Every structure is written in C-alpha cells, then in structure tokens.
Amino acid sequence: SAKRHGRNVSQRFRPALDVQDSPQMALVYSLRDALANGEQLELHYQTQHRIMDGAVVGMEALLRWRHPEYGMVSPADFIPLAERHGLMGPLGNWVIDESLAQMARWREMGLPQLPVWINISAIQMFQGELETALSAGLARHGIEPSQLGLELTESVLLDERAGDIVPRLEALRLKGHRIAIDDFGMGYSSLSYLKNLPLDKLKLDRAFIRSLPDDPADAAIVSAVLAMARGLSLDVVAEGVETQGQLEFLQQAGCRLVQGFLYARPGPAEAIEAQWQASVSSSSGLVLRAEPSL
Ligand code: C2E
Ligand code: MG
Ligand code: MG
Ligand code: MG
Numbered sequence: 001s002a003k004r005h006g007r008n009v010s011q012r013f014r015p016a017l018d019v020q021d022s023p024q025m026a027l028v029y030s031l032r033d034a035l036a037n038g039e040q041l042e043l044h045y046q047t048q049h050r051i052m053d054g055a056v057v058g059m060e061a062l063l064r065w066r067h068p069e070y071g072m073v074s075p076a077d078f079i080p081l082a083e084r085h086g087l088m089g090p091l092g093n094w095v096i097d098e099s100l101a102q103m104a105r106w107r108e109m110g111l112p113q114l115p116v117w118i119n120i121s122a123i124q125m126f127q128g129e130l131e132t133a134l135s136a137g138l139a140r141h142g143i144e145p146s147q148l149g150l151e152l153t154e155s156v157l158l159d160e161r162a163g164d165i166v167p168r169l170e171a172l173r174l175k176g177h178r179i180a181i182d183d184f185g186m187g188y189s190s191l192s193y194l195k196n197l198p199l200d201k202l203k204l205d206r207a208f209i210r211s212l213p214d215d216p217a218d219a220a221i222v223s224a225v226l227a228m229a230r231g232l233s234l235d236v237v238a239e240g241v242e243t244q245g246q247l248e249f250l251q252q253a254g255c256r257l258v259q260g261f262l263y264a265r266p267g268p269a270e271a272i273e274a275q276w277q278a279s280v281s282s283s284s285g286l287v288l289r290a291e292p293s294l
Helices: 004-014 023-038 075-084 088-109 124-129 130-141 166-177 216-231 244-252 267-283
Strands: 040-050 056-067 071-073 115-118 148-153 179-184 201-204 235-239 256-260
Touching: 004 216, 023 056, 023 075, 023 088, 040 088, 040 124, 040 267, 056 075, 071 075, 075 088, 088 115, 088 124, 088 130, 088 148, 088 267, 124 130, 130 166, 166 179, 201 216, 216 244
Parallel strands: 056 115, 115 148, 148 179, 179 201, 201 235, 235 256
Antiparallel strands: 040 056, 040 256, 056 071
C-alpha cells in the first residue's frame, strides 16, 4: 500500500541524525507556538525577605511553561533551548512585558509596589533589543524603572558578544534600574570586574548556602563575600535558603537579605495576592511591606 510504501521510503532515507523529529526539536516548535499564543507561559514570583523582620523587600519573576503534555517544563531546560533556536529574544521580551503588566495589575488592586527582578539572558544583552523592550514596556504599563531590577549572571556580564557592557549598564542605572549579579561565585571570572561594573547587588549562589553552617569552606567563602560586598557598598541576597541553620549563620555573618524555600517558594501572582490579603487581615504584622530604599 501507499502507506506502507511511504513508511519504507522514509525509513530508507532517514538521515542518521534526524534533528527535525528529535524530541528536542518538537519542544522547540511547541515553545514557538506557546510564544505565539502566550497561553502556556506564565511568571511565578518568589519573595525576597529582610532577615531582621521577615519583611518582603522585593520579588524575583521566574518563567514557567505549562506544556499541555509534559506539564511544567523547567526554565533550566527550555531557556538553553530557546537560546539555541532564536527564541530567547521574543521570550525575554515576553517576560519584560508580562512582569510590568503584572505590576500594573497589582497597583490597580492596591498592593504595595514592590520591586520585581527579572532574569536577563546573554542573548538579550548582545542583540541590543533590551533597552527598547524595557522602555516600551515601562511606558506601556506606567511603571518606574526603579521598580524593575535586572539580574544578570557573570557569564552574561562578561559575554564578549555584548560588547562593552559598562556604558550600557550605566545608562540602565541612570534610568533607575537596579542591577544584580545572579548566581554570584559560580562564574569562571576574576573578581576584578566588580571594580568596573556599575552594580547594586550580588545574589550569592545557592551552591554556597546549601551546606551551611557545617561546611567550613562554604562558611569562609560566604563570610568573605559578605565582607567584600560591604566594602564595595553592594547589597547581598543569599539564594536558596532552606533551613533555620542557614539563616542564622547568614544573619551572624552580616547578611541582610534572603530568598529561599524557608520563606516562600515561587508561586503564581495569585499566591502573592493571597499573602498580601493575609497580612492585611492579620494583626501579626505586615509581611508584605514595601521598602523603597532596597
Ligand atoms: P535563578 O535566576 O538563579 O533563580 C533561582 C532559582 O532557584 C529558581 O529556579 C528558584 O525556583 C530556585 N530556588 C529558589 N529558592 C530555592 C530554595 O530554597 N531551594 C532550591 N532548591 N531552589 C530554590 P527556577 O525557577 O527553576 O529557575 C532556574 C533558572 O532559570 C533561574 O535561576 C534563571 O537562571 C533561569 N530563569 C528563570 N526565569 C527566567 C527568565 O525569565 N529569563 C531568563 N533569561 N532566565 C530565567
Ligand atoms: Mg535570578
Ligand atoms: Mg540565581
Ligand atoms: Mg541559578
């Protein structure tokens, strides 16, 4: 039959590495579709807390893809794929617009205006669309640049394709954006760039937090980074704080800000709203409190 013939033909001529039909390419195609209709993508938000009193000082927006078949696909899996297949530009622009749209919705709902931090990919830096997308989104949703922080990893900051990044970061900061180095300590670079880059914040990678307080090497590294950051007038957020022991070590070492499951897991916008509602109706003190100076 024709069907059987077709199958034979396709088997016979199938290239050894059939990229088109690989599960990875199928994922790339469905990510392209997800971007086109926007329905499977969402941002989750994880609050950042001041250790002293637990107050929320901001939150990080984290991209989520709810795939109809595979369920939640981790950004650690689909972001590298998007970067390789030309989808990171549009995806990054979607994150910018959606985070700002959400901030505008929260403003309408009367929530305190807390800074939201978004993650920026290397591709957004060297394709040069970043500044345009930010300006357009801020204007569209009426949000101040100071309310949108940018998290860049060391590898993004030092990616040669982005050209000289110093004047660009300076311009972004002049507009009011704050800049954080994400996953600090995991890069392969020297520390000398800390002298030259205009930065506000270091996010100390979870890898250094995980074995606190027992691991003496991690304890030494974390204490040294905190001391260095103080000298450089940089804020430090410890990432991935999961235990009381980690928290106590960090506080004693002079860390003021933390983000991690101990306080809150990333959740949809509604979870932030519920947290706010609960804080408003309880007398146990406001947990969601704007702190504009941070
Ligand atoms: P990241 O920017 O370092 O984000 C922190 C990651 O740590 C998040 O993983 C978060 O869910 C997780 N995390 C937070 N607290 C804890 C904790 O206490 N314990 C543990 N085990 N994990 C914790 P997630 O959401 O899976 O994101 C992974 C990475 O994907 C992010 O790392 C970031 O590099 C990237 N990513 C996420 N959203 C975006 C985005 O919109 N754009 C870009 N370019 N990258 C993104
Ligand atoms: Mg981040
Ligand atoms: Mg990080
Ligand atoms: Mg990370």
